[in-house]
Amino acid sequence: xxxxxxxxxxxxxxxxxxxxxxxxxxxxxxxxxxxxxxxxxxxxxxxxxxxxxxxxxxxxxxxxxxxxxxxxxxxxxxxxxxxxxxxxxxxxxxxxxxxxxxxxxxxxxxxxxxxxxxxxxxxxxxxxxxxxxxxxxxxxxxxxxxxxxxxxxxxxxxxxxxxxxxxxxxxxxxxxxxxxxxxxxxxxxxxxxxxxxxxxxxxxx
Numbered sequence: 307x308x309x310x311x312x313x314x315x316x317x318x319x320x321x322x323x324x325x326x327x328x329x330x331x332x333x334x335x336x337x338x339x340x341x342x343x344x345x346x347x348x349x350x351x352x353x354x355x356x357x358x359x360x361x362x363x364x365x366x367x368x369x370x371x372x373x374x375x376x377x378x379x380x381x382x383x384x385x386x387x388x389x390x391x392x393x394x395x396x397x398x399x400x401x402x403x404x405x406x407x408x409x410x411x412x413x414x415x416x417x418x419x420x421x422x423x424x425x426x427x428x429x430x431x432x433x434x435x436x437x438x439x440x441x442x443x444x445x446x447x448x449x450x451x452x453x454x455x456x457x458x459x460x461x462x463x464x465x466x467x468x469x470x471x472x473x474x475x476x477x478x479x480x481x482x483x484x485x486x487x488x489x490x491x492x493x494x495x496x497x498x499x500x501x502x503x504x505x506x507x508x509x510x511x
Contacts, residue, residue: 308473311454311490312443313463314343321440324461328444331457336476337445343483345438436486437465443481445473455492466490 315321321340328338442463444454451468459466467487472480 307470309446309448309451310443310469310471310473310478311446311451311458311466311492312441312469312478312487313455313458313461313466314437314439314441314487315461315463316439318342318440320462321442324442324458324463327457327461328442328454331453333444333446333450333454337473339443339445339477341441341443341481343436343438343441346435346484436483439464443478445478451490452492455490459493466493468492 313324315324318340325338325340329335442458444458446454455466455468465487466489468490469488471478
């Protein structure tokens with residue numbers, strides 16, 4: 307497996323400029339690859355389209371919904387019991403209170419569980435979702451990894467990432483567009499990267 311550093315750019319001219327800066331820094335032409343990454347959901351990984359069998363952010367929603375329904379359902383039962391005891395309410399009022407509490411609880415629990423599935427934006431961790439754009443990837447060694455990451459960042463690269471993969475004839479041949487980038491720990495994140503990460507999480511919800 308090869309060590310790879312990559313970053314996302316908004317256009318091919320920006321990505322190509324980063325490539326030129328990498329050549330100036332001593333990287334060989336066969337160690338730099340520039341290619342476009344389609345938007346999420348447009349990689350056609352399944353016969354009927356789409357990239358994943360299920361939204362990663364929704365994997366915990368079932369457990370969250372059950373937990374929320376149980377908690378607020380119990381709260382609804384308590385409130386309903388109080389109303390029933392002190393206001394001479396009917397059994398129907400109690401049932402309605404429990405039902406409404408369970409519904410609100412399931413909805414709130416699902417939303418909280420989905421939000422908690424978002425990943426933190428920090429070095430060595432995934433951004434949660436790969437965004438569309440032009441990727442400049444560099445085949446590096448342990449000794450040149452930091453230099454490549456710094457060049458990409460200085461050229462305006464977003465989501466500067468570190469990865470291991472198969473590099474052959476100037477291409478990252480096993481690149482997975484669905485796998486979320488793991489941020490490089492060789493450079494600090496740009497302010498715009500953090501904003502993009504928040505937008506990515508918002509799109510997942």
